[in-house]
Amino acid sequence: MPFILPDLHIEMPGWVASFLARYPEPIDTPRKRMEVAIGLSLENVKRTNASGQPGGPFGAVVFDEDGRLVAPGVNRVMAENNSVLHAEIVALMLAQKKLGTFDLSFGGTRALALYTSTEPCAMCFGAVCWSGIGHLVCGAATRDAEAVGFDEGPRHPDWIREFEARGIRVTTGLCRKEATAVLRTYVADGGVIYNAGGPSNNRG
């Protein structure tokens, strides 16, 4: 019997496109760009699925150099039963799909930015390295995520220096308070800190 391969069709929730339509482009300041990423993280928590389960409290957006939105991402781990689909991964995959390249730096000639509502976990750290992103901008810090029970995983201890060594600029703590508030809201409302192997070992 031939092996039947499952099919991977990854869809963004329907509300994302209308949410983004609220933001006329280009979006001219870093703070306003981060507000889009944080807005996505909050909206992802508010929108529950058929079983009343909210999405993980994480959002990310790829912007071009002029502040034009290339692609959004929200955490889709529980929604798609796929532990890879953190917000950053979704945004990077959609941006590459949209621009038709696996290298968002276009051979080192461009510097697109990834705005993420929380500093990247161990996996997303590696994914950003391979993506061709030129500038990573983070909202909530790792310790903010950990303070409410999330786990960023065994990321390289010198992750910011490692990014910079690869020519990826890093900005941390932009709208940190607002981003952290979303994490807290999610947990206070009883959102699951899901996991592989138990209820307390993942970040999403």
Next chain:
Amino acid sequence: MPFILPDLHIEMPGWVASFLARYPEPIDTPRKRMEVAIGLSLENVKRTNASGQPGGPFGAVVFDEDGRLVAPGVNRVMAENNSVLHAEIVALMLAQKKLGTFDLSFGGTRALALYTSTEPCAMCFGAVCWSGIGHLVCGAATRDAEAVGFDEGPRHPDWIREFEARGIRVTTGLCRKEATAVLRTYVADGGVIYNAGGPSNNRG
């Protein structure tokens, strides 16, 4: 104008299902299971796309505890223009899709194995941590990949210990020679060591 979201439909190349049909299940030894992962890596190199470009020389397979094949993965970075689609990521996503869960440990009750033709890069290292995989089995070593020009990225320096601290068993160097031979073949045949930002900074 509403933002148009691109669609992500990730397909495995057609040859994978017939390739796997050669291996009657269950596959009863670790060595034979690794041969499937290495076989996929070699076949991925041999099968060129419409532009004559081979796939990256990396294969991975998720097996259940009895040696039944759950899902295969091959590097699809260039084929799908998606820098996330390393062989391990593809195998994990397909396995989770097939089993309908983002936690392949099923709450810590199962220990599925991921066989990979080369030790995981920085991104796949993190992805394995979140996947619920219980046992990681590697063929070629990081230094074998680096010796022919690949880059595993800024993976945590103590990656094996970090896996073990999370209850993930690690076996290295299984069929290392055979796995390394595929990496060498790919490079000797002029396969691209593609990259974000230049031709020499990625692993696939």
